[in-house]
Amino acid sequence: MFGPFRLTNPLSGGLLWKIPWRLSRHQKYRQRERLRKVDSIVATLDTALARQGESMRKLVRWKAEMPTEEEMLPKDKYTVFDRKVKRYRKAIHKLPKWTRVSQRLNPPGF
Amino acid sequence: MPYFRITLMRSGIGLPEKTQGVLKALGLRKRMTTVYHPVTSSVAGQIMRIKELVDVKEVGTALNKKQMREARRPAPGYYVERRGTAELEPPQ
Numbered sequence: 001m002f003g004p005f006r007l008t009n010p011l012s013g014g015l016l017w018k019i020p021w022r023l024s025r026h027q028k029y030r031q032r033e034r035l036r037k038v039d040s041i042v043a044t045l046d047t048a049l050a051r052q053g054e055s056m057r058k059l060v061r062w063k064a065e066m067p068t069e070e071e072m073l074p075k076d077k078y079t080v081f082d083r084k085v086k087r088y089r090k091a092i093h094k095l096p097k098w099t100r101v102s103q104r105l106n107p108p109g110f
Numbered sequence: 111m112p113y114f115r116i117t118l119m120r121s122g123i124g125l126p127e128k129t130q131g132v133l134k135a136l137g138l139r140k141r142m143t144t145v146y147h148p149v150t151s152s153v154a155g156q157i158m159r160i161k162e163l164v165d166v167k168e169v170g171t172a173l174n175k176k177q178m179r180e181a182r183r184p185a186p187g188y189y190v191e192r193r194g195t196a197e198l199e200p201p202q
Binding site for chain 2: 034037038041042044045047048049051052054055056058059062097099100101102
């Protein structure tokens, strides 16, 4: 009746995974917050190392190549490239572990 | 000497072995653990691998486990004006 293995429609066979095809506005809000959080961590690392007179190739590349949350297009914030999907874009919540991975850049032209 | 105060906010369960190895190397065993590491490029590189999972601040000094616990303790709600033992001692 209850618990993780209860008999529900998705579990009792057949293809019934009710995951909406687009993000809700609250999911989008939290996604923006996560992007900003990563930006702030990169900024923290950068200022801390600069104060020590050190620098790091990885950080320099990140700053040069990766757009910050403000610079990103909504298309890149909430969708990712997928070659198997019609029109080559799917919502980012279809990406496995999407709240714990960085996915900012997509192939140019798509 | 400045330190990075690193707190694991999101668990590394289900992430690649390399990511989980970085967490282990930094001493982050479970969520909400806090560790202090000196500000060096090698530590910064490790943080870059796990930047989606942690909260990072630059602090002046590192705290040990006992000090972190003391910092979390709420105020007792009273203060000691003077100790009773001073009254009981015979005058010199």
